[in-house]
Amino acid sequence: FNIVFGMARLDELCKLPGHQGIVWNVGWNQEGNILVSCGEDKTIRLWGRNVNSDWVCRSILSDGHQRTIRSVSFSPCNKLIASASFDGTCCIWDKSTSAEGNQYECTATLEGHENEVKCVAWSASGSFLSTCSRDKSVWIWEVGEDGEFECAAVLNAHSQDVKKVIWHPNQDILASASYDNTVKMYCEEDDDWVCFGTLKSHESTVWSLAFDSTGKLLATCSDDRTVKIWKEYLPGNEFGVATSDNKPTWKCVCTLSGAHPRAIYDISWCHQTGLIATASGDDAIRIFRIDPESDPNAPILEQLITVPRAHEQDVNSVIWNPCIPGVLMLTSCARHLVRHQFRP
Amino acid sequence: MHLQLNRSKLVYRYIDNRCRCDFVYFLVIRFSDGCVVFLRIEMTSKGIENVNPQRFTKKTKREITSEEEDESVEDPIDEREIFDLLRDINDPEHPMSLEELNVVQITNIEVDDKNNSVKVFYTPTIPHCSMATLIGLSIKVCLLRSLPPRFKIEVNISPGSHASEAAVNKQLADKERVSAALENSNLLEVVNQCLVKSLE
Numbered sequence: 001f002n003i004v005f006g007m008a009r010l011d012e013l014c015k016l017p018g019h020q021g022i023v024w025n026v027g028w029n030q031e032g033n034i035l036v037s038c039g040e041d042k043t044i045r046l047w048g049r050n051v052n053s054d055w056v057c058r059s060i061l062s063d064g065h066q067r068t069i070r071s072v073s074f075s076p077c078n079k080l081i082a083s084a085s086f087d088g089t090c091c092i093w094d095k096s097t098s099a100e101g102n103q104y105e106c107t108a109t110l111e112g113h114e115n116e117v118k119c120v121a122w123s124a125s126g127s128f129l130s131t132c133s134r135d136k137s138v139w140i141w142e143v144g145e146d147g148e149f150e151c152a153a154v155l156n157a158h159s160q161d162v163k164k165v166i167w168h169p170n171q172d173i174l175a176s177a178s179y180d181n182t183v184k185m186y187c188e189e190d191d192d193w194v195c196f197g198t199l200k201s202h203e204s205t206v207w208s209l210a211f212d213s214t215g216k217l218l219a220t221c222s223d224d225r226t227v228k229i230w231k232e233y234l235p236g237n238e239f240g241v242a243t244s245d246n247k248p249t250w251k252c253v254c255t256l257s258g259a260h261p262r263a264i265y266d267i268s269w270c271h272q273t274g275l276i277a278t279a280s281g282d283d284a285i286r287i288f289r290i291d292p293e294s295d296p297n298a299p300i301l302e303q304l305i306t307v308p309r310a311h312e313q314d315v316n317s318v319i320w321n322p323c324i325p326g327v328l329m330l331t332s333c334a335r336h337l338v339r340h341q342f343r344p
Numbered sequence: 345m346h347l348q349l350n351r352s353k354l355v356y357r358y359i360d361n362r363c364r365c366d367f368v369y370f371l372v373i374r375f376s377d378g379c380v381v382f383l384r385i386e387m388t389s390k391g392i393e394n395v396n397p398q399r400f401t402k403k404t405k406r407e408i409t410s411e412e413e414d415e416s417v418e419d420p421i422d423e424r425e426i427f428d429l430l431r432d433i434n435d436p437e438h439p440m441s442l443e444e445l446n447v448v449q450i451t452n453i454e455v456d457d458k459n460n461s462v463k464v465f466y467t468p469t470i471p472h473c474s475m476a477t478l479i480g481l482s483i484k485v486c487l488l489r490s491l492p493p494r495f496k497i498e499v500n501i502s503p504g505s506h507a508s509e510a511a512v513n514k515q516l517a518d519k520e521r522v523s524a525a526l527e528n529s530n531l532l533e534v535v536n537q538c539l540v541k542s543l544e
Contacts, residue, residue: 022523067527086524116524205518262496313493
């Protein structure tokens, strides 16, 4: 996948109207052929192609939540969808075995958070689900084979509202981003979940974060209008970065400032191409990559594209298609979604 | 809890670290006999804090020029227009408008119509005003409802006029928390009361 610097383009493919009010989050299924979205109208919508290859709304899941649905995510097996809501709960939707392919029903409601649940994420193995909330806590749920969910940990490491949780692409390591300006990392140790690292450098709310395909780099974006790249340094690393308790240290190796005039609400790191896309409060989408010539311990982010008016309002979320390399990307804002095609 | 308090016999004030700036407030009351009472303030209750605020004179009505009446002339949104939207917002505690309390002033409004930017700096009546977040939220909601959605609305406390300035500004700038707050029907009701135009 070669990118000719300065030649890249981002073309709008289609708009998907349907939601009423703010669309907060979008996600792909693992095959990259079904899209799920959620928002202020308390519904979850599934989108797919019809016989003419047009993207259409295939089904609407409602009645699960009483308030805004902030986050939605497909399980790694594609069978389940998890949704997190301002009503303080997380719903699990199960694909029924009926003839129609896209019928889901709410089979479990995970309760426990004191107030708004901000994000829900499945681990790559599918064994864990994590939720985070304005109540400052991160919860880890163990997914049983019988469809039962059991709370495995309540982590109170953050001092403020937790905005986002994501799992490492191939290990059971969790990262969370918060209104307290920090990112925290968690792993399992002797049957207990512990926080093993606090990533401090942002000067305001960290809205989102994304691992690269190897899980050795992490990108974060913030209300402070910067993007930061963090690198994992294992114990005994050759660069002399200190570690403690035989745990890796995450160090900020790159700060990109000046590219975003307003808050950056989401970031997505394409595991196929290595491209990084950001969603910003200035209505724009931007695409970056790490300059392959730059020092891995001090990488340089180069900006490939800016689409200044990608939406009429704030761009809330951005996500690369997991299968079609670097080609499809989707963002959301008020009332509609827009699907984009990246052309290198 | 419903308390009848005789105001002449007590000293009361808000303590910074108890003011959670989270749309929930704590009031500490010190009675003259040494007794201290902590109260959690519901947003629907009326706890008067700045008992005797200064009343400022109101601006005159905006004069409508012939150019403004001409539909063919482009009429960008300006500071005065924003001020007119905000001046009649009621203070949550006093039967006065934000203009009369000098909380909003035309000189503290910055508008850039071309770049879709509106910035409002408001000045709480006292530096420990626990209603600061609620007033800011009312200003924000008023502008969100009145202006076209292309506008980016920033509402901040005038620099140096409040003890918890940074925390209040950060909360008002967090659109996710503002959205969640406005789904709280009790809070929304209080905000709507602030936004009801008084029948003068």
